[in-house]
Amino acid sequence: MTRQMTGAKMVVQALIDQGVDTVFGYPGGAVLPIYDEIFQQNHIKHILVRHEQGAVHAAEGYARSTGKPGVCLVTSGPGATNAVTGLTDALMDSIPIIVLTGQVPTFMIGSDAFQEADTVGITRPCTKHNWLVKETDALSGVLHEAFHVATSGRPGPVLVDIPKDVQFANGSYTEKKPSTSHYQPKLKGDMQEIEELVAAIEKAKKPVFYTGGGVINSGPAASQLLRELVAATNFPITSTLMGLGAYPASGENWLGMLGMHGLYEANMVMHDCDLMINIGARFDDRITGRLDAFSPNSTKAHIDIDPSSINKVIRVDIPIVGDVGHVLEDILKIWKSRGRKTNADAVGTWWNQINEWKKVDCLKFQQAGKVIKPQYALERLEALTKDHDRYICTEVGQHQMWAAQYLGFEDPNRWMTSGGLGTMGYGFPASIGVQMGHPDALVINVAGEASWLMNMQELGTAMQYNLPVKQFILNNERLGMVRQWQELLHGERYSSSWSESLPDFVKLAEAFGAKGIICSDPDDLDDAIMEMLNHDGPVLFDCLVEKHENCFPMIPSGKAHNEMLLGEADTQGVIDAKGSVLV
Amino acid sequence: MSALKIKKGASAKSAYNLRPTFSDVIERHTLAVLVENEPGVLARVIGLFAGRGYNIESLTVAEVDHQGHLSRITIVTNGTPQVIEQIKAQLGRIVTVHKVHDLTVEGPSVERELAMFKVTGQGEKRVEALRLADIFRANVVDSTLESFVFEITGAPEKIDAFADLMRPLGLADVARTGVAALSRGD
Numbered sequence: 001m002t003r004q005m006t007g008a009k010m011v012v013q014a015l016i017d018q019g020v021d022t023v024f025g026y027p028g029g030a031v032l033p034i035y036d037e038i039f040q041q042n043h044i045k046h047i048l049v050r051h052e053q054g055a056v057h058a059a060e061g062y063a064r065s066t067g068k069p070g071v072c073l074v075t076s077g078p079g080a081t082n083a084v085t086g087l088t089d090a091l092m093d094s095i096p097i098i099v100l101t102g103q104v105p106t107f108m109i110g111s112d113a114f115q116e117a118d119t120v121g122i123t124r125p126c127t128k129h130n131w132l133v134k135e136t137d138a139l140s141g142v143l144h145e146a147f148h149v150a151t152s153g154r155p156g157p158v159l160v161d162i163p164k165d166v167q168f169a170n171g172s173y174t175e176k177k178p179s180t181s182h183y184q185p186k187l188k189g190d191m192q193e194i195e196e197l198v199a200a201i202e203k204a205k206k207p208v209f210y211t212g213g214g215v216i217n218s219g220p221a222a223s224q225l226l227r228e229l230v231a232a233t234n235f236p237i238t239s240t241l242m243g244l245g246a247y248p249a250s251g252e253n254w255l256g257m258l259g260m261h262g263l264y265e266a267n268m269v270m271h272d273c274d275l276m277i278n279i280g281a282r283f284d285d286r287i288t289g290r291l292d293a294f295s296p297n298s299t300k301a302h303i304d305i306d307p308s309s310i311n312k313v314i315r316v317d318i319p320i321v322g323d324v325g326h327v328l329e330d331i332l333k334i335w336k337s338r339g340r341k342t343n344a345d346a347v348g349t350w351w352n353q354i355n356e357w358k359k360v361d362c363l364k365f366q367q368a369g370k371v372i373k374p375q376y377a378l379e380r381l382e383a384l385t386k387d388h389d390r391y392i393c394t395e396v397g398q399h400q401m402w403a404a405q406y407l408g409f410e411d412p413n414r415w416m417t418s419g420g421l422g423t424m425g426y427g428f429p430a431s432i433g434v435q436m437g438h439p440d441a442l443v444i445n446v447a448g449e450a451s452w453l454m455n456m457q458e459l460g461t462a463m464q465y466n467l468p469v470k471q472f473i474l475n476n477e478r479l480g481m482v483r484q485w486q487e488l489l490h491g492e493r494y495s496s497s498w499s500e501s502l503p504d505f506v507k508l509a510e511a512f513g514a515k516g517i518i519c520s521d522p523d524d525l526d527d528a529i530m531e532m533l534n535h536d537g538p539v540l541f542d543c544l545v546e547k548h549e550n551c552f553p554m555i556p557s558g559k560a561h562n563e564m565l566l567g568e569a570d571t572q573g574v575i576d577a578k579g580s581v582l583v
Numbered sequence: 584m585s586a587l588k589i590k591k592g593a594s595a596k597s598a599y600n601l602r603p604t605f606s607d608v609i610e611r612h613t614l615a616v617l618v619e620n621e622p623g624v625l626a627r628v629i630g631l632f633a634g635r636g637y638n639i640e641s642l643t644v645a646e647v648d649h650q651g652h653l654s655r656i657t658i659v660t661n662g663t664p665q666v667i668e669q670i671k672a673q674l675g676r677i678v679t680v681h682k683v684h685d686l687t688v689e690g691p692s693v694e695r696e697l698a699m700f701k702v703t704g705q706g707e708k709r710v711e712a713l714r715l716a717d718i719f720r721a722n723v724v725d726s727t728l729e730s731f732v733f734e735i736t737g738a739p740e741k742i743d744a745f746a747d748l749m750r751p752l753g754l755a756d757v758a759r760t761g762v763a764a765l766s767r768g769d
Contacts, residue, residue: 124623124626124627125630125634128678129678149678154676183678307672307676308669311665311669312672315665
């Protein structure tokens, strides 16, 4: 069935038909017709951000915490270019978002018109796909297809560029229907490979599940199947930064996060295992460390919906292309039908070894004296909030790693962090998106003061919509991770990693009408955190912490999993010239 | 896993792919990529090669199905087996790419390229150029008293050989289409 309407109305209609309830955006000349339509309806709530980058990160936070695609609406030119960081972030972390951009009228494209940019050209490498719509009749079809592409297969950001004359003109609107495009990624894994993996599971003496964001993206059912498989096999499980929460942190088989700042036991298990089952992770360089020393004696299986992830950096023995949920279901079915076998004795011995590694207690720290250790701040935050209906966002840096280490995630979609791109300034707008998706939940953004300042303008957004997001800033007056690398790699020459003039965060909060809390004494910390939790509204929590704390464990650049640094004593001259060129 | 384990092939026609995935040997492959002929599709393909640091030896593109709006891009590229597999997988991810064929591993294929050579000269050199053109089955498509334009079709090696012969005889300009390739049989 088709109906006649303007392009601008089609945009709103398509969003409604796709079940969108929230749009994050910022108006401008080239999207005014669409904003006019948004004004005249009550189905979709528009959240006015303070910068387009904030709109995209908010949409990412919304998408990651709800499992639904996030939607942004921005204008042409600078509106579109400001969205580029968010698009790249979503591409790296496989987050489904739809960004709608205005464009100058079709007859002015190419004339260097006011606020014109080659948006599809600029965003081609940082979207999964993008479209420039030149005819109103094609618009609704493209919009429906955009949702299909963003959410199927390996999810990702898409962009639809809509010239202003296309928004004004009349055309026929096509209803949402199942996509007929050729883009239909395969969900079921190859049964022969799955059988092979089951056979390997039955024989393995030192197995490990290494899981990633693909489990979360596959949906809550995939996390359930993973938990069932882990419980039934009694294999240890570790996860990437992106995959935290798919398996509960309180689960018996949980080893903690792996990788550059992962836990000792998790990395040692990865190095010594004889069967590595990668589920929805991608052998990122933060995970593998030195490639030629990566898990030298293991058979490697890799489940991924994206064929290009297979054999990209690590050669695998059992490649399975498919959706994590579908493949896990088949693995469980076949493994059960073959008699639920594992090499329980050998796995028991493996656990004995793992428990020895756990005794190293790699996250131990000492809270002594009158200065708050960042680890202590997060330990107290965890203790005081873990029973809440809680969502955690982070910025990027030391605080992000500490949050991953010291906070426990019991469920998927509760942890929003910029993994692949490492975008400072991600967490605050993301927390706004999360709070929009979960109005009654406790949403905390664990931040560093430098990252937080990168998108601090969004405090205006949080106030305007009364979103009670808690900004928990571990303030060390340093770019902590940069400082740590300069200490380890650049002869303690702290070039530009020191913020010389930071604002008074309490006054800053008050200037926006929000609540500010400052805490510098470990003895006051619990009360201050409770004050933050009890305040109904946005809170800026300025937690003054130890300025020179380093983040451990750490696999230095160019080193293998079993060459971790566990503390300050290990750090002298550890990174050689070859390692220092790596990031 | 046993070292002799035979993996299923990376191609549609071959049952086995015994090439070691992580070898250092540089291979030359001809890929045929069937794409939707939408604005920007070539930029997507080329941008992928540029952005990820892959090589393009030659590239030809034209719409081959006007009704279905499908274009065929023939790309000659080189790289280690792992890079070649990555290129194919990355091309396959592009939403508007319908099919990626690796003609080099999918069985025998034929490659042809068309080239035009402008050769200028007088006297014996001019006669020799014409004689060699005849041997190579090149056609004269334009002539003045002091120049020929030859048109030649063939495998890239044949065209290279012809170019080598024409150089001392007054080769002034060359235009090559790049490789078009099809698999043999059905």
